[in-house]
Amino acid sequence: MPKFDGPPRVVGVGNPRRVGLADLDYSILQQCMHCGMCLPTCPTYQETKIERNSPRGRIAWMRSIADGDQRVTESFGREMYYCLGCLACVSACPAGVAYAELFEVARADVERERVLENPVRNGVRAFTIRWVFMRPRVLRWLGRSLWLYQVSGLQSAVRRLGLTRLLPGRLAELEPLTPDVHAPFSDDRIRQIERPAGEVRSRVGLLTGCVQDLVYPEVNRDTADVLLANGCEVFTPRAQYCCGSLHGHNGEPELARELARRQIDAFNPENLDAIITNAAGCGSHLKHYDRLLADDPAYATRAIEWSRKVKDIHEWLSAEGFRPPRSEPQPQEVTYHEACHLCHGQGITRPPREVLQSIPGLKLTELTESTWCCGSAGVYNITQPETSGRLLNRKLGHIARTGCGTVATSNPGCMVQLESGLRGEAGKEGRTRVRHTISLLAEAYRRESGRVPAGAKV
Numbered sequence: 001m002p003k004f005d006g007p008p009r010v011v012g013v014g015n016p017r018r019v020g021l022a023d024l025d026y027s028i029l030q031q032c033m034h035c036g037m038c039l040p041t042c043p044t045y046q047e048t049k050i051e052r053n054s055p056r057g058r059i060a061w062m063r064s065i066a067d068g069d070q071r072v073t074e075s076f077g078r079e080m081y082y083c084l085g086c087l088a089c090v091s092a093c094p095a096g097v098a099y100a101e102l103f104e105v106a107r108a109d110v111e112r113e114r115v116l117e118n119p120v121r122n123g124v125r126a127f128t129i130r131w132v133f134m135r136p137r138v139l140r141w142l143g144r145s146l147w148l149y150q151v152s153g154l155q156s157a158v159r160r161l162g163l164t165r166l167l168p169g170r171l172a173e174l175e176p177l178t179p180d181v182h183a184p185f186s187d188d189r190i191r192q193i194e195r196p197a198g199e200v201r202s203r204v205g206l207l208t209g210c211v212q213d214l215v216y217p218e219v220n221r222d223t224a225d226v227l228l229a230n231g232c233e234v235f236t237p238r239a240q241y242c243c244g245s246l247h248g249h250n251g252e253p254e255l256a257r258e259l260a261r262r263q264i265d266a267f268n269p270e271n272l273d274a275i276i277t278n279a280a281g282c283g284s285h286l287k288h289y290d291r292l293l294a295d296d297p298a299y300a301t302r303a304i305e306w307s308r309k310v311k312d313i314h315e316w317l318s319a320e321g322f323r324p325p326r327s328e329p330q331p332q333e334v335t336y337h338e339a340c341h342l343c344h345g346q347g348i349t350r351p352p353r354e355v356l357q358s359i360p361g362l363k364l365t366e367l368t369e370s371t372w373c374c375g376s377a378g379v380y381n382i383t384q385p386e387t388s389g390r391l392l393n394r395k396l397g398h399i400a401r402t403g404c405g406t407v408a409t410s411n412p413g414c415m416v417q418l419e420s421g422l423r424g425e426a427g428k429e430g431r432t433r434v435r436h437t438i439s440l441l442a443e444a445y446r447r448e449s450g451r452v453p454a455g456a457k458v
């Protein structure tokens with residue numbers, strides 16, 4: 001059981017380096033050569049055709065702030081939060097612009113300069129980012145309360161009676177986005193250590209996530225089953241922390257660093273062959289703990305070890321040579337939506353397709369604009385609902401045109417976004433289901449009539 005469930009402690013005092021655009025290695029800001037090749041791939045630029053809503057425009061603005069020619073203003077803050085952080089520009093850029101780092105540092109400047117402050121925003125950030133998502137026990141308690149509200153039928157009754165219209169401010173608009181919580185959570189579905197029935201080929205840690213743990217804990221169980229079926233001993237630390245991507249992407253680098261330290265302490269990467277994540281957004285952030293903790297003398301070396309060992313589940317299976325399921329073919333037509341932080345953030349495009357194509361009877365139909373953001377983008381569907389909604393509709397249109405009964409993807413944010421969109425399409429609910437790629441593989445293993453090792457209790 002991790003020791004901490006309280007406010008951030010300051011470890012490695014003396015380390016907290018100020019992270020701002022003016023302090024960045026200037027060569028990072030100089031990488032952009034203004035070629036514009038990223039523009040056609042940037043969803044916000046395609047929305048408005050305004051230069052400042054493009055990667056090139058945003059980088060130029062960041063550079064002028066680093067140069068001291070401009071100050072961090074409210075309009076700069078709004079621009080940084082209009083950016084999705086989808087990293088499509090990173091895939092398109094021939095100069096290798098480190099946009100992920102620029103984006104995080106720019107948002108940290110926005111928060112430090114307090115240019116977007118107002119009482120409601122301050123309250124929401126203090127409650128969510130600084131309090132709930134720093135405390136896994138509080139998060140689970142809230143998750144359990146929401147689950148009770150949903151399974152008791154209270155949520156349906158409130159919606160039927162139109163009471164959600166009485167919610168204050170924008171809460172009424174956001175209420176339909178509330179995802180279904182699935183209790184029991186991961187700790188009650190996966191034992192701390194599970195061993196494959198046969199030879200142990202690797203010892204891996206399994207990250208259960210925060211949103212994933214509450215909304216899709218069955219995907220974590222599926223991931224453990226797939227790892228067991230491929231000879232992995234699976235270590236799942238109890239009550240894990242949020243990976244810190246929410247904090248890193250929303251201008252709270254100190255909290256992101258603190259969560260990185262706690263995560264490293266909970267897993268002890270030195271004892272593992274790999275640390276596995278099934279959530280693309282988490283994986284993209286987890287792989288950068290080395291950069292995040294580079295100036296922390298107590299954690300820098302461990303963070304390098306950590307980053308070397310963090311693997312997305314598809315990446316791990318492909319690299320290790322996973323066993324194709326031997327189940328009877330079951331016809332199913334599936335299309336694949338690529339989570340931005342898997343394809344653009346981690347450059348992983350082939351392994352998920354290998355997984356899908358290994359499943360007997362599964363026909364994979366490629367999705368038009370499969371790498372185009374679905375509008376989830378962390379909390380973008382909450383902060384920028386109009387743009388998010390247009391991106392979602394664009395994605396749903398492409399999905400509908402495939403005629404597939406299933407859309408596979410690999411990020412809880414994308415799953416929630418697509419499910420909420422499909423729910424909203426009158427008459428179409430139930431026609432297209434959203435599944436994690438790994439759940440489809442786990443199902444195929446289970447169809448091998450009990451040949452999947454359940455994992456011996458330790």
Ligand code: SF4
Pocket residue numbers: 041042043044045053054055058082083084085086087088089090099
């Ligand atoms: S992260 Fe996405 S939205 Fe932001 S500049 Fe890059 S492509 Fe555009």
Ligand code: SF4
Pocket residue numbers: 031032033034035036037038039055056059089092093094095096097
């Ligand atoms: S593709 Fe890269 S170098 Fe070219 S404008 Fe975009 S960010 Fe700059």
